[in-house]
Amino acid sequence: MKNIDSYNHVRGESIYLDDIPLQAETLYAAVYDSPIAHGKIKTLDMSEAKNAKGVIRILTAKDIPGENQIGGIVPDEELLADTHVHFCGMPIALIIADSEEHARLAVKKIKATFEPLPVITDPRVAKEKGELIIPPRTFQSGNIETAWKDCSYIFEGRADTNGQEHLYIETQGAYAIPQENGAIRIYSSTQGPTAVQRTAARVLGVPMNKLEVDTTRLGGGFGGKEDQATAWAVLCALASFHLKKPVKYSLHRMDDMRMTGKRHPYSSDFKIGLNKDLKILAYEAVFYQNAGAAADLSPAVMERTLFHCTNSYFVPNVKATAYSCRTHLPPNTAFRGFGGPQGMFVIEAAIAKAADELKIPASSIQEKNLIRTGEEFPYGQKADSEANECWQKTDELYQIKKLQEEINHFNASSDQYKKGMAIMPVCFGISFTKTLMNQARSLVHVYTDGSVGISTGAVEMGQGVNTKILQVAARIFSIEPSRIKINTTNTWRIANTSPTAASAAADLNGKATEIACMQILERLKKIAIEECVVTADIDKTEIPPFELKDEWIYINGKKTEWTWNKLVMAAYIKRVSLSELAHYTPPGIHFDPSKEKGHPFAYHVYGTAIVSVTVDCLRGIYEIDNVKVVHDFGKSMNTIVDLGQCEGGIVQGIGWMTMEEIVFDKDGKLRSNALSTYKVPDIYSVPKEITIHALETKRDNLAIFRSKAVGEPPLMYGIGAYFALRNAILAFNPNANIKFDAPMTPEKVLLNLYNEKSDQDMENGQSKSG
Ligand code: MTE
Ligand code: HPA
Ligand code: MOS
Numbered sequence: 140m141k142n143i144d145s146y147n148h149v150r151g152e153s154i155y156l157d158d159i160p161l162q163a164e165t166l167y168a169a170v171y172d173s174p175i176a177h178g179k180i181k182t183l184d185m186s187e188a189k190n191a192k193g194v195i196r197i198l199t200a201k202d203i204p205g206e207n208q209i210g211g212i213v214p215d216e217e218l219l220a221d222t223h224v225h226f227c228g229m230p231i232a233l234i235i236a237d238s239e240e241h242a243r244l245a246v247k248k249i250k251a252t253f254e255p256l257p258v259i260t261d262p263r264v265a266k267e268k269g270e271l272i273i274p275p276r277t278f279q280s281g282n283i284e285t286a287w288k289d290c291s292y293i294f295e296g297r298a299d300t301n302g303q304e305h306l307y308i309e310t311q312g313a314y315a316i317p318q319e320n321g322a323i324r325i326y327s328s329t330q331g332p333t334a335v336q337r338t339a340a341r342v343l344g345v346p347m348n349k350l351e352v353d354t355t356r357l358g359g360g361f362g363g364k365e366d367q368a369t370a371w372a373v374l375c376a377l378a379s380f381h382l383k384k385p386v387k388y389s390l391h392r393m394d395d396m397r398m399t400g401k402r403h404p405y406s407s408d409f410k411i412g413l414n415k416d417l418k419i420l421a422y423e424a425v426f427y428q429n430a431g432a433a434a435d436l437s438p439a440v441m442e443r444t445l446f447h448c449t450n451s452y453f454v455p456n457v458k459a460t461a462y463s464c465r466t467h468l469p470p471n472t473a474f475r476g477f478g479g480p481q482g483m484f485v486i487e488a489a490i491a492k493a494a495d496e497l498k499i500p501a502s503s504i505q506e507k508n509l510i511r512t513g514e515e516f517p518y519g520q521k522a523d524s525e526a527n528e529c530w531q532k533t534d535e536l537y538q539i540k541k542l543q544e545e546i547n548h549f550n551a552s553s554d555q556y557k558k559g560m561a562i563m564p565v566c567f568g569i570s571f572t573k574t575l576m577n578q579a580r581s582l583v584h585v586y587t588d589g590s591v592g593i594s595t596g597a598v599e600m601g602q603g604v605n606t607k608i609l610q611v612a613a614r615i616f617s618i619e620p621s622r623i624k625i626n627t628t629n630t631w632r633i634a635n636t637s638p639t640a641a642s643a644a645a646d647l648n649g650k651a652t653e654i655a656c657m658q659i660l661e662r663l664k665k666i667a668i669e670e671c672v673v674t675a676d677i678d679k680t681e682i683p684p685f686e687l688k689d690e691w692i693y694i695n696g697k698k699t700e701w702t703w704n705k706l707v708m709a710a711y712i713k714r715v716s717l718s719e720l721a722h723y724t725p726p727g728i729h730f731d732p733s734k735e736k737g738h739p740f741a742y743h744v745y746g747t748a749i750v751s752v753t754v755d756c757l758r759g760i761y762e763i764d765n766v767k768v769v770h771d772f773g774k775s776m777n778t779i780v781d782l783g784q785c786e787g788g789i790v791q792g793i794g795w796m797t798m799e800e801i802v803f804d805k806d807g808k809l810r811s812n813a814l815s816t817y818k819v820p821d822i823y824s825v826p827k828e829i830t831i832h833a834l835e836t837k838r839d840n841l842a843i844f845r846s847k848a849v850g851e852p853p854l855m856y857g858i859g860a861y862f863a864l865r866n867a868i869l870a871f872n873p874n875a876n877i878k879f880d881a882p883m884t885p886e887k888v889l890l891n892l893y894n895e896k897s898d899q900d901m902e903n904g905q906s907k908s909g
Pocket of ligand 3: 330360361362363365473474475476477639640641642851
């Protein structure tokens, strides 16, 4: 079944925030944000702005009736800076005017002076200065201290990954409309309507039940609207609260890029130990997460880095420590993979380093160490592993050895162009790592004409969750998909929702929908058995089997004269409820942070990708030739949607690893602040070929209809692009001293192609073998 939104999307009829018809007297907001990264506000002169054309009011921290606080995990983030600013782009004042243009023009008329304070942009420096968001955490298994003694080879190094701009097509935005009795309806382009509701209640000092947050769909979120949609929605609500008028704010692209956080850059140290058979015996990693100026979701992101620090591998002795470091950048936030990719990059770098030094392909280390069923991750959960199956299937289908030989053959006969290939196995845990967030509710109404309306906590952001939820109801009721409507995500209909994140929306909300539909079906079944007895000519002494198939009712396998519609009407006449609100939470998950052990994930998703590239060694430019994947879908309930998720994730992952380069200067100013200076993959830079083979696994799992979550895992295949480029560079210049420092932009490729390991590097080489 195709995505239910495809028709409207193509015709431009889908409703995004900017498509909501505006009410009369709507006002427009714009933010005056900090021009410096760290300092004390000395003076704030708003007189000229106040008198500017069309300006209605300017709000500052003093105008907040409740708490000036939007921090979700740690209360460390002001909505509007009061006395100090902590990053370039931090909102200081909110201007409300009669038009968007007037609001923006007035922003330029605000004059402020600051007493600058020292700016930190490097997480290692922040750590040295004790600037940590939360205390460090360490995941451990086995005994790392004694394990080094058993290693034949030990290698150490450093690996860095940069941030990533979400670049959702629809920028951040909200529209708040006052209702009667002090209530406010907030339309918000958010992945977390409840986060908006909770935070707006806190800032306004009103109870949550006064705030109706409604989200139709997002033009992309990718994690960037899990937490960071909240500020803009709360600002609109604040203005609407004071002025009793509808207030809208949707950010311009450059404002969005400047003021919002991104994927966390990480700087990490690794040490890996192997025995003679290439088994990884020990792995130690230290992660320095660049959290930015406030916690936002950083502690949770950091936790997932630790969970995924060994990727798809079983390592018996592990010690991984992570520091969430406070710097003066916009608070970094969720981004597809949520810290997992940053952790995986480091162990892949460690393996690549070991492979270089041992003069063997990385794949021979990777394959040897894939986690097997029953083996334990460092956090105590035992694997139900498809890692080896994915790898073997990849080899069988695409023939790793042959591909490598073809590349070697090409490289031997080509001077200007060199090819490189890398294999990227992935293992990603499904569930919010915070156990309590794994819950969802679904409200299903069957109307008397047999049509169905469904509301859940899931937010549609292009990933197709609404299509999947619709499929769930269509399957349980066995009715035409066209008879089902998925409604907006709304905090008055569905309360206390978790954000649509962690790839878990279809599982959690789909299962809640399944339960709701099953309960309605049970009631209908009772009526069918009572009412259909006469027509179906059945044995009245036993409870006959009931079946609904394509809108017809079958009793004891015999088609009756009853349709879905007739049955629904009969239930209504008998005063039987045709509505249900169901709750779902996955069984068996738990985690004890005091021990850093537990069973945090409902299940894992596995896969293996081969990424091949060609580098132009004269210019440093490159192409991604192909990505060949075997991906563990469980049993996909929607192949089109799931393949789309894979392709999108892969391209986004490749972008992060190759061309997307966020640049902050030493003063904490974003230099890559527009699409002219920040490059994302376009149609010309996507891989020439992406082949995805579905590994359909029979194993039972907790996914909806055994269709495994797919939103985030494929992004991590993109990491292979970095290592493929690295291999191509090494084919040209075997002495290149390539730092593990992503992204591998064409500039960096060029520098590496012509860089030689200096004598000093060789002497100081951190690697030793024994
Ligand atoms: N796909 C599209 N088209 N747009 C998005 O914003 N977000 C990704 C992924 N796929 C995203 C997307 C992220 S970060 C997550 S967590 C999942 O979708 C969330 O949706 P799901 O739980 O329904 O998979
Ligand atoms: N993944 C994504 N988003 C989240 C998580 C998670 O594990 N925890 C809190 N928000
Ligand atoms: Mo996705 S980063 O969990 O929104």
